[in-house]
Amino acid sequence: MHTCSLERMKDKIGTFAKYGDAGHGGITRYSLSAEAHLARDEFSRRMRAIGAVVETDDMANVYATLPGSEPGLRRIAMASHVDSVKNGGNYDGILGVICAMETLEAVAAGGIAHRHPLTAMIWTNEEGSLYPPAMMSSGVITGKFDKKTVLASKSVLDPTKTFGEALAASPYLGDEKNRLSADAYAAMFELHIEQGPILEAAKKDVGVVTCVLGMVNYRIRTRGQADHAGTTPMSYRKDALFAAAQALMYLHEKLDELDPALVYTTGEIKCHPCVHTVIPDEVDFSLDARHEDPAVIARVVAIIEGMPKEFAGCATSYERAWARDTVYFDKRLVGFVKESADALGVSNRYINSGAGHDAQFVSYMMPTTMIFVPSKDGHSHCELEYTAPEQCAAGASVLLNAVLKADAALG
Numbered sequence: 001m002h003t004c005s006l007e008r009m010k011d012k013i014g015t016f017a018k019y020g021d022a023g024h025g026g027i028t029r030y031s032l033s034a035e036a037h038l039a040r041d042e043f044s045r046r047m048r049a050i051g052a053v054v055e056t057d058d059m060a061n062v063y064a065t066l067p068g069s070e071p072g073l074r075r076i077a078m079a080s081h082v083d084s085v086k087n088g089g090n091y092d093g094i095l096g097v098i099c100a101m102e103t104l105e106a107v108a109a110g111g112i113a114h115r116h117p118l119t120a121m122i123w124t125n126e127e128g129s130l131y132p133p134a135m136m137s138s139g140v141i142t143g144k145f146d147k148k149t150v151l152a153s154k155s156v157l158d159p160t161k162t163f164g165e166a167l168a169a170s171p172y173l174g175d176e177k178n179r180l181s182a183d184a185y186a187a188m189f190e191l192h193i194e195q196g197p198i199l200e201a202a203k204k205d206v207g208v209v210t211c212v213l214g215m216v217n218y219r220i221r222t223r224g225q226a227d228h229a230g231t232t233p234m235s236y237r238k239d240a241l242f243a244a245a246q247a248l249m250y251l252h253e254k255l256d257e258l259d260p261a262l263v264y265t266t267g268e269i270k271c272h273p274c275v276h277t278v279i280p281d282e283v284d285f286s287l288d289a290r291h292e293d294p295a296v297i298a299r300v301v302a303i304i305e306g307m308p309k310e311f312a313g314c315a316t317s318y319e320r321a322w323a324r325d326t327v328y329f330d331k332r333l334v335g336f337v338k339e340s341a342d343a344l345g346v347s348n349r350y351i352n353s354g355a356g357h358d359a360q361f362v363s364y365m366m367p368t369t370m371i372f373v374p375s376k377d378g379h380s381h382c383e384l385e386y387t388a389p390e391q392c393a394a395g396a397s398v399l400l401n402a403v404l405k406a407d408a409a410l411g
Contacts, residue, residue: 026383031083031125056174081126089385131163138358197378207351207372214326226281243314330367340401
């Protein structure tokens, strides 16, 4: 079994943390920003230094490839992203890129034989923080998103600017023929931080990811009557915010009766007119629910769509915003990850992903899987995000050996 270099890993983690450094432990590195281009420059420089060929495609995804010993074999990719959320951490996405780089560096430094070309890859705009939606480039390449539509995506900070304009100005804009595809690639691996507390609580250094959870997302609305906050007696009121609170409590009580593995969240609430002297007349809130079993998701849907049509005298309605089925990763690749972790003596367990990743889209195109490493205290999408260097290196070593197993087994 081969191992990756802890010192090289520490160096890369520290270096990439400089690009978009927010000054208090984390980064803001929006896709196609100057900071993101600096990270891409660093990636490209280091990959060229080991003899990798760097290419880009029409979505500015970046590919660094070491040739294999058997011409004509398809590539094996290791991919993640360098963009972040606002005031994010130094590990989300970028650690997967760093581990892909480390895999190629270990292969080059050790003269490790491999049949297939091996590719480290950067996905453009996975987070969608500046230009929605998330997982934009993988969505376009796998046919989940329409390219023309996403090019028109407006900046959340300046609606006069579009993703298409930022893409056209990027030095990493390349040719569509360089895209990840089933014809050119045999498989894809993605290493990522867990973004939750499960691995740490279980005292495991690697998560062998089996699937990305299915989910549903609803918008729920309550409609009442806007009136003066000081002159309307309580018994006369139709307070849409109070009704929304009752609806949310109803949903929590019913959903808590289902499988304890179900997770659900109300992360967005819009209150109208949102004036302190006016009784709210309309409230709109989100409900996001996730579970592996489609039967449990179906019960969630039944609860939402079967809830009372009125709370606190206010009409209540729902609208299904979107949904996805559980995405299962390739069992053979999952097995390579498990075998590699066991052989290296890296503590591990099977785990699912509650968060979305580029790998879930790519899995519809080719064999794909993921590897998780722990997130301290479960923190992610914040500046407290942290994974110990030793755990990062262990994850990289598992990735390296899983890729080599795939290299030996795949055609």
